[in-house]
Amino acid sequence: MLIMKNISKVFQTADIQTHALRDFNLTVNEGDFVSVTGPSGSGKTTFLNIAGLLETYTSGEFTLDGENIGQLNDNGRSRMRNHKIGFIFQSFNLIPDLNLFDNVDVPLRYRGFNAKERKRRIEENLERVGLASRMKHLPSQLSGGQQQRVAIARALATDPRFLLADEPTGNLDSEMAQSVMSLLEDINKQGTTIVMVTHDAQLAQRSPRTIQVMDGRVSELNLHLATDNQQAIA
Amino acid sequence: MLETGLIIRALMRNKIGALLIALQIALTMTIIVNAIFMIQDRQSQMLRVSGVDEENTFYLTNTIFGQDYNIQAALQTDLNTLRKMPGVVDAIQINAIPLSGGGWSSGVQTEAGEDKDSIGTAIYMVDDHAINTLGLELIAGENFSATDIQWRKSGQSTWPDKVIVTKALALSLFPDDWQSALGKTVFISQNQTIQIIGILKQLQAPWNGWDGVERSMLVPFQMESKGSRLFIRTEPGKRDQLMPLVEKTLAENDKGRIIGRLRSMEETRERSYQRHNATNKILTTVVITLTIITGFGIVGLAIFSINRRTKQIGTRRALGATRWQIMRYFMVENLLISVVGILIGCVGAVSLNMWLVKTFNLAPINIELILFGVTTLLIVGQLAVLYPARKASLISPATATRTV
Numbered sequence: 001m002l003i004m005k006n007i008s009k010v011f012q013t014a015d016i017q018t019h020a021l022r023d024f025n026l027t028v029n030e031g032d033f034v035s036v037t038g039p040s041g042s043g044k045t046t047f048l049n050i051a052g053l054l055e056t057y058t059s060g061e062f063t064l065d066g067e068n069i070g071q072l073n074d075n076g077r078s079r080m081r082n083h084k085i086g087f088i089f090q091s092f093n094l095i096p097d098l099n100l101f102d103n104v105d106v107p108l109r110y111r112g113f114n115a116k117e118r119k120r121r122i123e124e125n126l127e128r129v130g131l132a133s134r135m136k137h138l139p140s141q142l143s144g145g146q147q148q149r150v151a152i153a154r155a156l157a158t159d160p161r162f163l164l165a166d167e168p169t170g171n172l173d174s175e176m177a178q179s180v181m182s183l184l185e186d187i188n189k190q191g192t193t194i195v196m197v198t199h200d201a202q203l204a205q206r207s208p209r210t211i212q213v214m215d216g217r218v219s220e221l222n223l224h225l226a227t228d229n230q231q232a233i234a
Numbered sequence: 235m236l237e238t239g240l241i242i243r244a245l246m247r248n249k250i251g252a253l254l255i256a257l258q259i260a261l262t263m264t265i266i267v268n269a270i271f272m273i274q275d276r277q278s279q280m281l282r283v284s285g286v287d288e289e290n291t292f293y294l295t296n297t298i299f300g301q302d303y304n305i306q307a308a309l310q311t312d313l314n315t316l317r318k319m320p321g322v323v324d325a326i327q328i329n330a331i332p333l334s335g336g337g338w339s340s341g342v343q344t345e346a347g348e349d350k351d352s353i354g355t356a357i358y359m360v361d362d363h364a365i366n367t368l369g370l371e372l373i374a375g376e377n378f379s380a381t382d383i384q385w386r387k388s389g390q391s392t393w394p395d396k397v398i399v400t401k402a403l404a405l406s407l408f409p410d411d412w413q414s415a416l417g418k419t420v421f422i423s424q425n426q427t428i429q430i431i432g433i434l435k436q437l438q439a440p441w442n443g444w445d446g447v448e449r450s451m452l453v454p455f456q457m458e459s460k461g462s463r464l465f466i467r468t469e470p471g472k473r474d475q476l477m478p479l480v481e482k483t484l485a486e487n488d489k490g491r492i493i494g495r496l497r498s499m500e501e502t503r504e505r506s507y508q509r510h511n512a513t514n515k516i517l518t519t520v521v522i523t524l525t526i527i528t529g530f531g532i533v534g535l536a537i538f539s540i541n542r543r544t545k546q547i548g549t550r551r552a553l554g555a556t557r558w559q560i561m562r563y564f565m566v567e568n569l570l571i572s573v574v575g576i577l578i579g580c581v582g583a584v585s586l587n588m589w590l591v592k593t594f595n596l597a598p599i600n601i602e603l604i605l606f607g608v609t610t611l612l613i614v615g616q617l618a619v620l621y622p623a624r625k626a627s628l629i630s631p632a633t634a635t636r637t638v
Binding site: 045048049052053054055074075078079081082083087089090093095096097098099102105106107109110111138154158166 | 237239240243244247248545546549550551552553554555556557558559630631632634635
């Protein structure tokens, strides 16, 4: 699904070179739920940006769903993001001027679906996150947890094969965080591959696989049994 | 796929900035369309031909100061001298100069009597050489003969029997058939009869702003006056060379008068439309400045809007928008704002024009000019938003994951 081999990312300013990722190697298989942890500045977000094709890498090989990302131009990367990747951001990144229906509609329009298909997908996914009755509301009229659910509906509306979550519970209280995490687990059980960047060790423990990033490298790899994790948290 | 619906809904929740720009576009549309209309109106006035061979004609003033001066003999001597000069086509004495701003006018009517309507006309007192000297075209009837010419004393109120009129004056007197004016007897000074013996294609009055500028009449008079004007036509290309020569010849031939104020007809036209030219320059500056200011307003609003929505743009890119789709978003947004502004501006432009028509008796604005305004502002709007839209399209999708 996702294969990164010796990926490096160097940020270059006038006189300083910053190595955000060094020989980063990772394979994520279809249906995986991987948590990525690590201290601030370790390279988690850079990894997420490269994995989500939001940023290019300096060297190495990156294959996503069989496609060599290094060969894609900007339009190709945009198309890949729209077709295969769903994003969930820490601060939800909903468009404040658009209601929930229109927010979920945004990536579907870039995909070029017709109005009927878009409506079906929007309603289905807002229903899935329990917000179908509030589709005419603005994001500002919802709680943080509800906004994140809308963001999840938006991410799922295009039927992505790969869901990237950047601190999805970072701006939520613990109750909301658990609810969002449960929703992600359900989504994963239905076959969507998830990579989640988080600071929250407890949440990371709930995913079957956790990697720790340190100084731009994968420093630790833990495999858990999802059922054990769920029991432990309970 | 265009996001028109989303853009409209987003704009409706953020009306003020967009509305202000739309109003600026509306105001610009209102002003530039009417300003261009006024420029065109003046331009068309300036392009009207006077009927005179302006390239090859000039005139001068002849002011007599000598005592016991034989005005009639002196004038004939002057005209004979001028007409014999190599390069001179013809010369006349004339009481007024077309387009000069100063002249004589009178009312002409088809029925005698104080209570009858009269048509205002410019009066040119000339001899039988006038048509040739001014370069006029006689389209019906005949010229004066030498015997038709009378001497006119200062303060004389009677008129000669025969006149030649312009086609415009003939049409005003006989609206059904201008040619029927030929041979007709009409009335001047309410009850003095004059017969129309010829019709000229065109000869403008001295006043370019007068709505009857095309109505003129040649009267076979030579003025017995101490101040008069001599009008000279030269062969093509010889005017500038002959002007000082004529001045010198006339001055040397007779020391009892002053020859001065030589001016070509081209210079007279230029002076006549000096204010038109100046106004057009000012209006053109206003049009250009307003358009530029509106363009900058659009650039400013778009840049402000983009800076405010950097993360939103990054998010859209993360969700799969291509650079072109981001550019298109801002161009469509601007197009919608422009269309609203232009629609309001169309109403404003027509309303202002209706007021101008009513107040200043101008012709109504034409649809082509409104379409020109619409097209210009749409193009200006799209060009103005091009740079900010391109800037927006270059925002990295990674902006979506930045927390600061």
